[in-house]
Amino acid sequence: MNVALMNRLLRSPADVARDCREDRDRRAVASSALVAIALGALLFGAAVGSWRGGAQIAFAALKLPIVTLGTLVLCVPAFYAVTAVFGRPWSLPAAVSIMLAAGARFSLVLLASTPVVWLTINLGAPYDAVKLVASLAYALAGLGALGLLSHGLGEGPGRIATVVTFVTIFLFVGGQAAWILRPYLGTPGRDEVTLFTREHEGGLAHQLLVSLGEVLSPSRGRR
Amino acid sequence: MTVEIASPPLIGPTPAFPSAPAPAPAPSTDPPTWAQRWLVGTGPRSWTDEGRRLLLALGLASLFGAALGLRQGGLAIASDALGAPAGILAVAAVAVPAFSIILALANAPIDVMDLASATSRAAARAGLLLAGAAPGAALLAVTCEEGSTVTVMGLGLLLFAGLLAADRFAREILARFGGGSQGKRSVVWLALPAFLAFAAILAVRVWWLALPSLMEAS
Numbered sequence: 001m002n003v004a005l006m007n008r009l010l011r012s013p014a015d016v017a018r019d020c021r022e023d024r025d026r027r028a029v030a031s032s033a034l035v036a037i038a039l040g041a042l043l044f045g046a047a048v049g050s051w052r053g054g055a056q057i058a059f060a061a062l063k064l065p066i067v068t069l070g071t072l073v074l075c076v077p078a079f080y081a082v083t084a085v086f087g088r089p090w091s092l093p094a095a096v097s098i099m100l101a102a103g104a105r106f107s108l109v110l111l112a113s114t115p116v117v118w119l120t121i122n123l124g125a126p127y128d129a130v131k132l133v134a135s136l137a138y139a140l141a142g143l144g145a146l147g148l149l150s151h152g153l154g155e156g157p158g159r160i161a162t163v164v165t166f167v168t169i170f171l172f173v174g175g176q177a178a179w180i181l182r183p184y185l186g187t188p189g190r191d192e193v194t195l196f197t198r199e200h201e202g203g204l205a206h207q208l209l210v211s212l213g214e215v216l217s218p219s220r221g222r223r
Numbered sequence: 224m225t226v227e228i229a230s231p232p233l234i235g236p237t238p239a240f241p242s243a244p245a246p247a248p249a250p251s252t253d254p255p256t257w258a259q260r261w262l263v264g265t266g267p268r269s270w271t272d273e274g275r276r277l278l279l280a281l282g283l284a285s286l287f288g289a290a291l292g293l294r295q296g297g298l299a300i301a302s303d304a305l306g307a308p309a310g311i312l313a314v315a316a317v318a319v320p321a322f323s324i325i326l327a328l329a330n331a332p333i334d335v336m337d338l339a340s341a342t343s344r345a346a347a348r349a350g351l352l353l354a355g356a357a358p359g360a361a362l363l364a365v366t367c368e369e370g371s372t373v374t375v376m377g378l379g380l381l382l383f384a385g386l387l388a389a390d391r392f393a394r395e396i397l398a399r400f401g402g403g404s405q406g407k408r409s410v411v412w413l414a415l416p417a418f419l420a421f422a423a424i425l426a427v428r429v430w431w432l433a434l435p436s437l438m439e440a441s
Binding site: 073077081090 | 351
């Protein structure tokens with residue numbers, strides 16, 4: 001992984017995005033981004049899995065990179081199409097490299113959030129609190145990636161429409177990809193560690209609302 | 224929040240309609256990308272090219288339909304692959320010819336090639352968006368526990384693609400109509416919204432009939 005490039009990615013997202021668009025250093029950006037995405041998600045996953053401990057650390061560390069990279073793969077065509085229909089008919093390599101750069105920025109922010117999540121767990125936070133902290137870390141990482149995408153689009157009309165449309169698709173796909181590979185923290189109330197759950201628990205949005213309710217009014221405790 | 228919608232540059236020097244959007248930035252000297260070739264066009268217009276563009280749009284939309292059909296599997300994949308482009312085809316084959324007759328009655332300075340070109344480019348825009356969303360839609364269709372999520376996602380994307388196509392079509396027509404007299408412009412101002420409303424209702428109706436699996440999912 002090219003540390004200088006990662007530094008540029010964090011400090012000057014507009015420059016990196018312009019390089020991707022104009023076919024400068026695309027290969028270097030792509031390869032470094034892939035490593036950063038995998039590493040950031042792996043360590044964040046391990047921290048999240050430490051709530052249950054044991055094999056769950058390895059399971060979550062394995063699954064989060066799959067979710068992140070899988071979501072990127074599924075959303076690259078959408079990004080290519082959305083940018084094209086809103087007036088930026090780039091080449092596919094340009095769209096792919098910008099997506100990878102945004103994914104790398106996402107993972108680097110996740111990496112920065114990892115100690116916070118780990119400390120929250122270490123201080124004995126309950127399941128729902130840890131879930132919300134992890135979700136907030138994801139949201140923060142998403143904002144980091146959004147910054148690069150927004151810069152990557154450059155000036156000109158259609159920028160807001162492109163971002164809104166793509167983020168909506170990305171949230172649907174990313175949320176579902178994460179949901180089908182759950183659990184990451186472990187199943188509350190159960191000691192056994194499972195790679196996947198087969199329980200029907202409603203949707204992702206439903207579960208986030210339940211957790212928020214648990215944190216705001218614990219007396220209604222479900223768990 | 225106001226969401227701005229932009230269009231790729233139109234072909235050729237066309238007179239600007241008073242309320243038409245500002246022209247997009249000048250294209251670079253790089254060779255055109257695949258998307259640029261199909262969404263914007265790079266050479267003189269011809270019936271063959273417009274026909275190919277429309278066919279490509281239908282093919283791209285069918286990928287989205289096939290993704291939706293994965294929820295039920297089997298024949299639903301094929302039938303939904305035909306259903307998704309059916310709405311676009313219906314507008315191109317039924318609504319646009321009717322609109323061209325209305326414009327001809329008003330002696331509007333828009334020829335059939337203009338309409339065909341605007342139609343195929345609008346369809347390409349919708350088709351490309353649907354094809355781009357197809358991999359994500361396939362994931363949701365196959366893995367969502369609640370069918371209502373798939374219905375909302377599927378219908379939402381179809382309607383949004385239709386909206387983008389309508390936006391593109393309207394901009395092309397308005398941009399080509401700048402030189403008309405006040406009376407002719409008034410006809411377009413009346414006929415265009417009516418056409419777009421009719422096209423929207425027609426497309427939704429066709430999707431409703433041609434994508435039963437999407438409606439049953441909820």
